[in-house]
Amino acid sequence: MTDRVPVAPSLPGGQAQALLAGYDRALAARRGRSLTALGVVLGCALLSAWAAEVRPGDLAANLYRFTSYIGRITPTLTWANLFGDLAEWYWNVGLWTRLLVETLLIAYVGTLVGGAIAVCLCFTASGNLGEIAWARFAVRRVLEFLRTVPEVVFALLFVIAFGLGPMAGVIAIALHTAGALGKLFFEIVENIDMKPVEGVRSSGGSWLHAVRFAALPQVAAGFASYALLRFEINVRGASVMGFVGAGGIGQELISAIRQFYYPDVSAILLMIIATVFVIDIADERIRHRLAAVESPK
Amino acid sequence: MKGPVPSVRADAVADMARLMAAYPAGFGNRRRAAGLLLLAAAVGLFTGFAMWRLDFSLARILSGLGRLADFSLMMFPPSAGGRFWIYLQSLGETVAIAFLGTLSAALLAFPFSFLAAKNVIPNVFVHFGARRVLDVIRGVDTLIWALLWVSVVGLGPFAGLLAIACSDFGALGKLFSEAIETADRRPVDGVASSGGSRMQQVRFGVLPQVLPVIGGQCLYYFESNTRSATIIGIVGAGGIGVHLAEQIRVLNLQDVSFLVLMILAAVTVIDVVSTRLRTALVGRRAAPLG
Incomplete structure (x- = not known):
């Protein structure tokens, strides 16, 4: 006042x-x-x-269990026998590393294949380059469907169809990625400068020529940036594919959690977190450089 | 269109050698093309190696596709098999999990994000530490959080809610702190120059700028959480995923397609509502990356 x-x-x-x-x-x-x-x-x-x-009462009554859970998964490390303790904590490091590499490969192939599908579909789905109305409508609905069904649900189904193993995980991640990236990609395509497209078309270029020589150079950096971001998300997604038997480190993690091998839980979690961390940082570096490529246009 | 235009191209193609000599810049350069080719070859080789490592086989893909075709036939017509009300109730549970999870994540992340913002907390150790805490939480997938919480509070939607709240705390905290860092300095300077305290600078200088952005991000996350809340049921953390996983495992595919349609409908409704609200909050702007 x-x-x-x-x-x-x-x-x-x-x-x-x-x-x-x-x-x-x-x-x-x-x-x-x-x-x-x-x-x-x-x-x-x-x-x-x-x-x-x-039930807030339940949470309050059980919260001590969460802290005690963290206490239990914390390994016993002593200065006197640090290397011995570390070796015991990571007793199965060979298998875990192999599964972690498998997880990364699942995410890599899944992102690559899904991204390729998304690139093929996004021009048809975009409002400015997609010239056939019914095709645009159909492709958009398909992308929506692929995006909405979570990859784990695809994986559950594909494990039955293709058999247990990482292949089901790759196909599941690829399909979900195609849906997620397809939407982002066609939104990028809708924001391009149409003058180069008109230039190509007016000098007799076909639709494919217009996409290749007029649209693609404008959108490539944006596509790559989103694909990298998706790769990071997919690494996290691939880490749980093993929960439903679709390969990767998830199968070891879920069996460690279910069978109460407490130190194993923290060991595997730490490996996953460290991997995601490194990829996150590397990703950000590359995307900054891509943004620098993109901006002078 | 069809008249003289193709002849321009035909002339150009006939005259290619002279054009290439006259405008070398227009034809790209050889070294760049070679570099791209090399990159493509490397990517191709690595992908081949990865597929070999992951036990890809054409025979399995083909037989799997055959089985998938059978499955898609078995999905028609979608039918709830008399369990419609049970499904609808779990769908409500899913939406409730997503809503409450996002809300509690946002309420927890909001104060924490100020700690992680460079311009509010100049102390390097505090904001660096806060950032890393958020990164660690974000690095763990929602499904893993759900599994951990199930072993703490038992099976049921409450565990799912806590899982969504945890994983979103990391994601929203990062987005909020970025929004705070990109806030305009001038209103803050204005409050400071008229004698405002540090708290008042944040309250009247920063908050009015970031609140609409944060609101928009929360809405976007609510929508994307509705999707992720459908899967946490797979590990027993409540919601429609419990039924979805169960019906897939027993190959009751008519129910599966019905459940997927229900999820699609719910997500579409939430998408429309949240896009409306977001537009009202922040005006037309691209959605934040999810």
């Missing part, structure tokens, strides 16, 4: 009053809107809490 004092005396009586009243009204309207939004969110939260069977 004190901040109004300097305003009031400088204006003749009635005007200051009117201004202040208007200010209060505007403020009250904003507060009202915020409070309504807050009320709606709170109502939804309570409804969801009821539907999701949230």
Whole structure:
């Protein structure tokens, strides 16, 4: 209230009053809107809490279990016998490394194949280059479907169709990636400068020529950047493919968790986190350089 | 279109040698092409190696495709087999898990993200440490979090909620702190120059800029969490995924296609609503990367 004092005396009586009243009204309207939004969110939260069977008492009563879980998965490491303890903690490091490499390869092939499918489909799905309306509609629906069905669900089905093993995981990740990248890709294509396309078409180039020589040079850096980002996401996704028998380090992790081999859980988790970490940093470096390639156009 | 135009191209093609000599820059350069070729060869070789390592075999792919074709035939017509209300209830549970998970993740990540923002906490160790904490949490997949929480609070949607909240805490914390770091400095300077304290600088200088962005990101994550909440049921953490995994395992594929259609419908509805709300909050802007 004190901040109004300097305003009031400088204006003749009635005007200051009117201004202040208007200010209060505007403020009250904003507060009202915020409070309504807050009320709606709170109502939804309570409804969801009821539907999701949230029992705060349970959490409070069981929270000690989470901390004790962390305590149990922490390996015993002593200075006196550090290397011995480390060797015991990572007793199965050979197999884990092999499975981790398998996980990375699943993510790599999945991203590559999915990205290739996405590149093939995105021009047809885009609003500016996709010239056949029904094809555009159909491709978009297919991409939506691939994007919405999570890769683990695909993997569950493919494990039955193709047999247990990493191949099912690769195909599952490739399909989901095609859906996710396809959408991002056609949005990039919709934002390109159309003048080069018109140039190619008007000098007699076919649709494919226009895509190859006019659209692709504009979008390649963006495509690569999104594909790299997706690779990082897919490494994380591939790390759980083993949960349903589709290869990678997940199968060791789930058996360690289910059979209560506590130190193994932390050992495998740490390997996954370190790998994702390194890929995250490398990814960011490359994407910065790609952004530098992209910007001078 | 068809008149003189092709002849321009025909002339150009006939005159190629002279054109190439006259405009070398227009025809790309040999070294770059060679480099690209080499890169493509390396990628191809590595992919071949990876496929060999991952036991790819044409025979298995073909027989698998045959089986998939059978499966797709078995999916029609989609039918709930009399369990519609049970499915609908679990779908509600899934949406509830996603909503509450996103909400609690956002509430926890919001204060934490200020610690991870360079311009709010100038101390290198604090914001670097906070960043790394977020990275570690983000590095663990939602499904792994679900498995861990199931062994803490038992089977059920509550474990799923905690799993979504945990993995989103990492993702949202990172996005929020980036939003805070890119906030305009000038309002903060303005508050500081008129005698505002550090807290007031954040409250009146930074918050009004970042709140709409953060709101938009939360909505986007709510939508993407509805998708991920469908899978945490596979490890027993509640939601529609419990039924989905079960029906796939017993090859009850009519139910599977029905469940997938239900999920598609729910995600579409949430997509439309959240896009509306997001547009109202931040205006037309590209969605943040998920």
